[in-house]
Amino acid sequence: MAKFYDKITTRIQQFIEAQKLFFVATAAKEGRINLSPKGMDTFRILNENTVAWLSVTGSGNETSAHLLADNRITIMFCAFEGAPNILRLYGKAEEILPIHDKWENYVKLFPKLPGTRQIFIVSVENVQTSCGMSIPFYEYQGERNQLNDWAIEKGEEGIKQYWNDRNQTSIDGFDSLLKK
Numbered sequence: 001m002a003k004f005y006d007k008i009t010t011r012i013q014q015f016i017e018a019q020k021l022f023f024v025a026t027a028a029k030e031g032r033i034n035l036s037p038k039g040m041d042t043f044r045i046l047n048e049n050t051v052a053w054l055s056v057t058g059s060g061n062e063t064s065a066h067l068l069a070d071n072r073i074t075i076m077f078c079a080f081e082g083a084p085n086i087l088r089l090y091g092k093a094e095e096i097l098p099i100h101d102k103w104e105n106y107v108k109l110f111p112k113l114p115g116t117r118q119i120f121i122v123s124v125e126n127v128q129t130s131c132g133m134s135i136p137f138y139e140y141q142g143e144r145n146q147l148n149d150w151a152i153e154k155g156e157e158g159i160k161q162y163w164n165d166r167n168q169t170s171i172d173g174f175d176s177l178l179k180k
Helices: 010-018 062-069 103-107 146-166
Strands: 003-005 022-027 033-038 043-047 050-056 072-078 086-096 116-130
Touching: 010 043, 010 086, 022 062, 033 062, 062 086, 062 116, 072 116, 103 116
Parallel strands: none
Antiparallel strands: 003 116, 022 033, 022 072, 043 050, 050 116, 072 086, 086 116
16 A cells, blocks of 8 residues: 655665656646646656656646745656566756756756746655556557657747747646746
8 A cells, every 4th residue: 555755765766767758737826737747858857856747848837836936846657667666756846947046956957948937946855656556558669759850840939939829827727937
């Protein structure tokens, strides 16, 4: 059954690093809860209580808007191969944009991806593992390239315009950090 840890152990780190997919959940005090799947080799463990994830341009910017309202975040990994496991990281997140001084310290940890928008640094307060015995097996076949192709076609100025048009506020009307 479920077990809690106060840090990312070596075993937990190995499990996280083997996953190709993770899910991010955030919520403001009111409005919708956001839950988004992520991939593309965009997750890094910085130490036993800090992780980072590189966010690329998406249809919205809910995580940014929610974190301005309430910086709670949950990140979940599921085992789709091997032994069953569900792992959640609970913590507080900070958003870093390319205009921030800290940007260069973190962006070099990730692959260069078109449409890179922000990096989220998460201070992990708790780690939870649970059985995952109901999670089906899936076979990893590779990454999708459509988002990268779209971002390359848009170009840097087109991406900035997209952010201006679609990433300034959440679907509930909360400002994102891009609007600040």
